[in-house]
Amino acid sequence: MAISGVGNLCIGVVDDDESLRRSVARLLRAAGMQPMTYGSAEEFRADAGQPRFDCLVLDVQLPGMSGVDLRNELAAEGDETPVLFVTAHDDPSVRAEAMAGPCIGYLRKTDAGSELLNAIRRVVSLPARGQ
Amino acid sequence: MNWMTIAWPMVAAACLTLGMIELNIGLWQRPRAPRLLFALSAFTVACVAGLELALMRTDVLAEWWTLMRLLDIAVGVMLVSLMAFIWTYFGNGRKWLVLAVPALYALGLAFDYLPGAPAGSGMTYKAVTAFRTAETFGGATFHVAEGVPNPWNVLPYLAVLAQIAFVTDASVRWRHKGGGWRPVLVGGAVVFFFLCGGLQAALVETGLLNTPYMISWAYLAILIAMSIELNADVLAGARLASQLQESERRMDLASAAADLGLWTWDVGSDTFWATSRARAMFGFSESEHIDRARFLGALHPDDREATNQAIEDALATRSGYDVEYRVPLPDSKIRWIAARGQVERGARGTSTLMRGVVLDVSTRRQTELELQRLHSELAHASRVSMMGQLALALAHELSQPLGAILRNTEAAELFLEHDPPDLDELRAILVDIRHDDQRAGAVIDRLRAGLKRRTIALRPLSLSEELASVAALARGDAMARKVALEIDAAPDLPLVMGDPVQLQQVLLNLALNAMDAVEQMPAAKRKVMLRAQRHGEGEVEVAVKDSGPGIAPERLGRLFEPFFTTKANGMGIGLAISRTIIEAHGGRIWPENNADEGATFRFTLPQAGVARSS
Numbered sequence: 001m002a003i004s005g006v007g008n009l010c011i012g013v014v015d016d017d018e019s020l021r022r023s024v025a026r027l028l029r030a031a032g033m034q035p036m037t038y039g040s041a042e043e044f045r046a047d048a049g050q051p052r053f054d055c056l057v058l059d060v061q062l063p064g065m066s067g068v069d070l071r072n073e074l075a076a077e078g079d080e081t082p083v084l085f086v087t088a089h090d091d092p093s094v095r096a097e098a099m100a101g102p103c104i105g106y107l108r109k110t111d112a113g114s115e116l117l118n119a120i121r122r123v124v125s126l127p128a129r130g131q
Numbered sequence: 132m133n134w135m136t137i138a139w140p141m142v143a144a145a146c147l148t149l150g151m152i153e154l155n156i157g158l159w160q161r162p163r164a165p166r167l168l169f170a171l172s173a174f175t176v177a178c179v180a181g182l183e184l185a186l187m188r189t190d191v192l193a194e195w196w197t198l199m200r201l202l203d204i205a206v207g208v209m210l211v212s213l214m215a216f217i218w219t220y221f222g223n224g225r226k227w228l229v230l231a232v233p234a235l236y237a238l239g240l241a242f243d244y245l246p247g248a249p250a251g252s253g254m255t256y257k258a259v260t261a262f263r264t265a266e267t268f269g270g271a272t273f274h275v276a277e278g279v280p281n282p283w284n285v286l287p288y289l290a291v292l293a294q295i296a297f298v299t300d301a302s303v304r305w306r307h308k309g310g311g312w313r314p315v316l317v318g319g320a321v322v323f324f325f326l327c328g329g330l331q332a333a334l335v336e337t338g339l340l341n342t343p344y345m346i347s348w349a350y351l352a353i354l355i356a357m358s359i360e361l362n363a364d365v366l367a368g369a370r371l372a373s374q375l376q377e378s379e380r381r382m383d384l385a386s387a388a389a390d391l392g393l394w395t396w397d398v399g400s401d402t403f404w405a406t407s408r409a410r411a412m413f414g415f416s417e418s419e420h421i422d423r424a425r426f427l428g429a430l431h432p433d434d435r436e437a438t439n440q441a442i443e444d445a446l447a448t449r450s451g452y453d454v455e456y457r458v459p460l461p462d463s464k465i466r467w468i469a470a471r472g473q474v475e476r477g478a479r480g481t482s483t484l485m486r487g488v489v490l491d492v493s494t495r496r497q498t499e500l501e502l503q504r505l506h507s508e509l510a511h512a513s514r515v516s517m518m519g520q521l522a523l524a525l526a527h528e529l530s531q532p533l534g535a536i537l538r539n540t541e542a543a544e545l546f547l548e549h550d551p552p553d554l555d556e557l558r559a560i561l562v563d564i565r566h567d568d569q570r571a572g573a574v575i576d577r578l579r580a581g582l583k584r585r586t587i588a589l590r591p592l593s594l595s596e597e598l599a600s601v602a603a604l605a606r607g608d609a610m611a612r613k614v615a616l617e618i619d620a621a622p623d624l625p626l627v628m629g630d631p632v633q634l635q636q637v638l639l640n641l642a643l644n645a646m647d648a649v650e651q652m653p654a655a656k657r658k659v660m661l662r663a664q665r666h667g668e669g670e671v672e673v674a675v676k677d678s679g680p681g682i683a684p685e686r687l688g689r690l691f692e693p694f695f696t697t698k699a700n701g702m703g704i705g706l707a708i709s710r711t712i713i714e715a716h717g718g719r720i721w722p723e724n725n726a727d728e729g730a731t732f733r734f735t736l737p738q739a740g741v742a743r744s745s
Contacts, residue, residue, distance in 0.1 A: 019532065020531050020538070031545060062610065063610070086534075088607065089607045093611070108534075
C-alpha cells in the first residue's frame with residue numbers, strides 16, 4: 001500500500017475511549033499520517049495550538065458535546081474541514097442526524113481500519129467540494 | 132215441631148264439628164292433652180244439647196227423670212273436662228280450685244242417684260209436681276217440669292263459681308307472666324259464658340225465665356272462644372309454613388340467580404339431597420340416588436382423593452368444607468366446581484348433616500389459567516426484553532474493544548511493512564490488543580451471566596459500583612438522546628445484599644424510563660440523576676430522579692401493575708418485573724413526584740451483615 005504523499009496529512013481524532021483513540025492514532029501513523037487525539041469535543045475546542053487539520057475523525061457519542069454538535073459548530077463557523085463520523089452505537093436516528101450536515105462518511109467502530117484510511121485518502125486526494 | 136228442633140241439633144252439630152277438628156289435630160300434634168280434653172268437652176256439650184232438646188219434648192215423669200239425670204252427668208263431665216283443658220292449656224292455676232270443681236259437683240250429683248229416691252227426686256227438685264206447656268218466641272211450644280226445689284242444688288252452682296274463680300285466677304297469672312291481652316280475652320270470654328250458662332239454668336229452675344235449658348248454647352260459646360284461641364296457634368303455624376314456603380321460593384330464586392346448586396348430605400344414611408342445578412352440574416339425573424361413592428365417582432380421578440380428605444377433615448373437626456374440583460363432562464371438557472359447606476348436627480341427636488353449595492367456576496378458572504399462562508409468557512418476554520436492553524447496551528460497549536483490536540492489528544500489519552519494523556510500537560499494540568480482548572471478554576461474561584442466571588443469588592455488593600456500571604451501560608443512549616446522566620453515591624456507603632445482574636437490570640430499566648420521561652423536554656433540561664444513600668436502619672436507598680413532566684397522580688398507584696404503561700410502544704412490564712426483583716431482595720420500590728420538577732423512583736435494599744427482623 002503506497003504511503004508516500006500523505007506524510008503531511010494532519011488528522012484530528014476525537015474519541016472518549018482511550019484504547020480506541022490510541023489504536024486509530026496508531027493506524028493513521030502507520031499509514032504515514034499525522035494524527036492528533038482528543039478525549040472530548042471540549043478538549044478539542046480548548047486546544048489553541050492545533051494545526052489546520054486535513055480531516056477530522058469524530059466519535060458521535062461523546063461525554064458533553066457530541067461529535068455531531070462539534071461538526072455543526074464548526075460548520076456554523078465556516079470551517080470546511082472534512083468530517084468523518086465513527087460510532088459505536090449504530091442507530092438510524094443518530095445516523096440521520098450525522099448525515100444531516102456536511103460529512104464525508106459514517107463508519108462503525110467495528111468497521112475495518114482500511115475503510116477509514118480509504119475514506120480519508122479519498123477526501124484529501126480530491127479537491128474540496130462545496131460541502 | 133218448631134225452630135227449637137233445628138236450633139239445638141245445630142248447636143250439637145257445631146260442637147261435634149269443633150270436637151272432631153280438635154280430636155284430629157290432637158291425635159297428630161303434641162302436646163296432645165289440651166286438644167283431646169277440648170274434644171271431650173265438645174262432645175259432652177253436644178250430648179248436653181241433645182238431652183236439652185229431649186227434655187223439652189217430654190212430659191212423662193219417668194222419661195224426664197232419666198233424661199235429667201243423664202243431663203246432670205253430661206254437664207258434670209263437660210265442666211270437669213273443660214276445667215282440665217283450661218288447666219293443661221293455660222299451664223297454671225290453683226290446684227285446690229281444680230279439685231273443688233269435681234268435688235262440689237259430685238256432691239250435688241249424688242242427690243240424683245240416692246238409693247230408694249222416688250222418680251223426679253234429684254239434684255234439682257225434691258219432687259216434680261207437674262209438667263206444663265210453655266210457649267216462646269215464634270210460637271214454639273215446649274214442656275217444662277215444675278217441682279219442689281232442692282236446696283242442695285246450690286252445689287253445682289258453687290262448682291261453676293269455683294270454675295269461674297279458677298279461670299279468672301289462671302288468666303291473671305298468665306297475663307302477669309307476659310301473655311299480653313290473649314289471656315284477658317280468652318279468660319274473659321270463658322268467664323262471661325260460664326256466668327251466662329249458670330244464670331240461665333238458675334232462672335229456668337227458679338221458674339223466672341220461660342225458656343228451656345240453654346246450657347249447651349253458653350258452652351258452645353265457650354268452646355268457640357277456646358277454639359279460636361287454640362287455633363290461633365294452628366293459624367300461626369300455617370302462616371309460618373307459608374312464610375317458610377315463601378322463603379324457600381326466595382332461596383330458590385336467589386340460588387338460581389347466583390347459579391348456585393344447593394346440597395345436603397345425611398352422613399348417617401349416606402344420602403345426598405341436591406337441587407336440580409346441583410345435579411345438573413355433576414350430570415346426575417333428577418331421580419338418581421346419590422351417595423358418597425357416586426359423588427366421588429363423578430369427580431376427576433385426580434381430585435377424588437383430595438376431596439374425600441376435605442370431607443373427612445370437615446367431619447372430624449366439625450368445621451367448614453371448601454374445595455374446588457373438576458368434573459369431566461361427556462364431551463371431554465372439564466367443569467370446575469367450587470364447593471363450600473359446613474357440618475351440622477341433625478335435629479335427632481346423633482345424625483350428622485353436611486350442607487352447602489356448589490358453583491360452576493369453569494369460566495373463572497379458565498380466565499385464571501389463561502392469565503397465569505399469559506403472565507409466565509410475559510415474565511419470559513419481559514426477561515428477554517430486559518435482557519435485550521442489557522444486550523444492546525453491552526453490544527455498544529463491545530464495539531469499542533473490538534474496533535480497537537481491529538485497528539491495532541491493521542496498524543501492526545502496516546508497521547511490519549516498515550523497514551525496520553518498529554518493534555516497540557508492535558509490542559505496545561500487542562499489549563493493547565490483549566487488554567481490549569480482556570475487556571471484550573468481560574462484557575461477554577456479563578451478558579452470559581445475565582442470560583444464564585434464573586434464580587436470585589445474593590451477595591454483598593457496592594451500590595456505587597453498580598451505579599457506575601449501569602451509568603456506563605446507559606451512557607451511549609444518554610448521549611444520543613442528549614440527556615445529562617449524573618451519578619451521586621454517598622461516600623462510605625455500606626454494602627448491600629443483592630444480585631448484581633438483577634439489580635443492574637432494575638437500575639438500567641429505571642434509568643432508561645427516566646430518559647424516556649425527559650425526552651420531550653428541551654435538551655438543556657434533560658437531566659437524570661442516579662443517587663444512592665443511607666436510608667433509616669440497615670438500609671440503602673437508591674433514587675432515580677428525572678427532570679421530566681412528572682407522573683399524573685392517578686397513575687402513581689398503578690405504575691407497578693403488569694401491563695400498565697404510559698408509553699405508546701411500552702409493554703408495561705419493566706416496572707412490574709423491577710418490583711418483583713426488589714421485593715425478592717427484601718426491599719421496597721415506589722415512585723413519587725418531585726417538589727420542583729419531574730419524578731423520582733426510589734428503592735431500598737437491606738444492608739449486608741445487618742440482622743433483619745421481619
